[in-house]
Amino acid sequence: KNEVEQSPQNLTAQEGEFITINCSYSVGISALHWLQQHPGGGIVSLFMLSSGKKKHGRLIATINIQEKHSSLHITASHPRDSAVYICAVRSSQGAQKLVFGQGTRLTINP
Amino acid sequence: EAQVTQNPRYLITVTGKKLTVTCSQNMNHEYMSWYRQDPGLGLRQIYYSMNVEVTDKGDVPEGYKVSRKEKRNFPLILESPSPNQTSLYFCASSLKSTRVHEQYFGPGTRLTVT
Numbered sequence: 001k002n003e004v005e006q007s008p009q010n011l012t013a014q015e016g017e018f019i020t021i022n023c024s025y026s027v028g029i030s031a032l033h034w035l036q037q038h039p040g041g042g043i044v045s046l047f048m049l050s051s052g053k054k055k056h057g058r059l060i061a062t063i064n065i066q067e068k069h070s071s072l073h074i075t076a077s078h079p080r081d082s083a084v085y086i087c088a089v090r091s092s093q094g095a096q097k098l099v100f101g102q103g104t105r106l107t108i109n110p
Numbered sequence: 111e112a113q114v115t116q117n118p119r120y121l122i123t124v125t126g127k128k129l130t131v132t133c134s135q136n137m138n139h140e141y142m143s144w145y146r147q148d149p150g151l152g153l154r155q156i157y158y159s160m161n162v163e164v165t166d167k168g169d170v171p172e173g174y175k176v177s178r179k180e181k182r183n184f185p186l187i188l189e190s191p192s193p194n195q196t197s198l199y200f201c202a203s204s205l206k207s208t209r210v211h212e213q214y215f216g217p218g219t220r221l222t223v224t
Contacts, residue, residue, distance in 0.1 A: 031210040043200060043215040050210070086153070090210055096141055096160065097168060098213070100153040 003027050006087050006101035014109055019074040021104045023087030026068065033098065034061050034072050035086040043086070046072070077108045112137045116201050116216035123191055124224055131186045131219050133201030139214070141204045142184040143168070144176065146197040147218075153200070159184055191223040 004025045013019055023032070034046040047054050047061040049070070054061050058077075063070040074081055087101040114135045123129055135142065143158040145168075155168030159178040173195055175187040184203075188195060201216040 033213065035215075041198060041218045041220070043202075043218075045212045045214065048210065048212050088153070096143070096158055096204075097155050098143075098153075102150075102152045 002102070003099050004087055004089055004101040006085075006104050008104060009102065010105045010107075012107045012109065013077055015078060017077050017108075019077050019081070019106065019108075021072045021085050021087075021106070023070040023072070023101055024068060025070075025087075025089045025099075027089065027099070028092040029065075029068075029089040030092045031090045032063055032070050033088040033090070034070075035088060037084040037086060037103070039083070046085075074106075079108045079110050082107050112214070114201055114203055114214050114216035116199075116219050118219060119217060120220050122222045122224065125192055126190050129188050129191060129221075131188075131199060131201075131221070133184045133186065133216060134182050135184075135201075135203040135214070136182065137203065137205070137214065138181065139203035139205050140181070141206065141211075142178065143202050143213075144174070144184070144186050145200045145202065146170065147200065148197050156186070156199075191221075193223050195221065196223045197221060 007022045031050045033048050036044045049063050058075045060073040084103045084105050086103045088098040117132045140161050144156040145153045147153045154170050157176040159165045199219045202213045204211040204213045
């Protein structure tokens with residue numbers, strides 16, 4: 001079983017829908033990152049969080065440390081949100097290593 | 111502009127021909143790391159560096175070497191590339207090694223070994 005599991009693996013929705021991507025992890029962590037990878041391949045960091053909730057524009061990320069679970073929400077989705085979203089955790093064991101989920105491929109149709 | 115750069119962006123090479131992928135950051139970051147991304151396997155760490163002259167193995171270091179002689183540069187060296195090293199490679203950096211900071215990724219290098 002992977003240390004970081006994302007669901008769903010693939011998600012197709014219509015423009016304007018509310019999107020939720022989930023991330024569950026099995027190790028103690030010091031931080032969780034949400035990354036976005038566009039079809040061109042580049043990776044952009046969206047959020048880094050260790051507790052609570054963060055919001056940036058139409059994107060919201062939440063984390064529940066007790067349940068070892070995080071969610072990424074997109075409100076009023078748009079075709080330009082189509083990308084792969086990757087959850088990554090940093091172990092609390094002190095290593096700088098990031099452990100990545102498999103990614104969720106999101107497609108927003110107009 | 112703050113950025114992580116990688117060169118080359120695309121490379122096709124043959125088995126056994128030594129190659130180097132360069133990575134450079136202009137943000138005075140302590141921590142730098144190399145990852146490879148493969149379909150179905152996601153991103154995996156190859157090597158990382160906590161500071162100049164301090165490097166350590168990640169999850170998949172076999173067949174790779176790195177060096178960190180200057181703070182800004184962290185080249186990835188494939189001494190004798192093999193087809194199973196065909197992959198998409200990312201370099202990343204973050205401000206401090208001993209605290210959690212956002213990671214900045216380079217644009218990626220797509221390597222094909224025939």
